[in-house]
Amino acid sequence: MTAAGFPPSSHDPVLFVHTSPRGRTLLLLYVDDMIITGDDPEYIAFVKARLRDQFVMTDLGPLRYFLGIEVSSSSDGFSISQEKYIQDLLARAALADERTVETPMELHVKLRSTDGDPLPDHTRYRHLVGSLVYLAVTRPDISYPIHILSQFVSAPTTVHYGHLLRILRYLRGTITRRLFFPRSSSLQLQCYSDATWANDPTDRRSLSAYCVFLGGSLVAWKTKK
DSSP, X not given: OTTTTOOBOSSOTTXXXXXXXXXXXXXXXXXXXXXXXXXXXXXXXXXXXXXXXXXXXXXXOSOOEETTEEEEEETTEEXXXXXXXXXXXXXXXXXXXXXXXXXXXXXXXXXXXXXXXXXXXXXXXXXXXXXXXXXXXTOGGGHHHHHHHGGGTTSOBHHHXXXXXXXXXXXXXTTTOOEEEETTOOOOEEEEEEEOOSOOTTTOXXXXXXXXXXXXXXXXXXXXX
């Protein structure tokens, strides 16, 4: 990539950026999956030809699917989702009913490590929580409850597992939700934050959270104790 004029980004080592008078080309690399985009189609074609000289590659055309993330575009903008990922997750979870819920977690819930009876096998709980952590890449609406439940992966209980199943039922009813990035969005950056102010029942620490919008597009979010 360096020989092709793509120095790695100082912010992310898997992002390579090429800048020229004709525009900028971005290349995102994860193991053997790659996205190439930019405003210089001639240089993009050149890069793909150079890569094919060095590696066995398949050009899959316009971006549709990448690492479990589905991408769709229109004249108004593009959206990302993980609908198939959710379907596979629900199939692995094998829920015993078809119920759905309106919210991923009830209001004012304060979970403790001593709530409920210990699960005899932690494997299922850990697997589902880990899968949901990756799903939060496109579903910021589950970021907070997943952060809460991930604190109990070392010793989950029946109560924690019940709240985990609630998130799965919420996802079943909202499986088609996606993040939309409009083409006409402004470049004004807006940030919002909030905190729970020392209300953790165990250690009295706070949970803080933020979300960042670039115009009308949600581009970053996080929940952290």
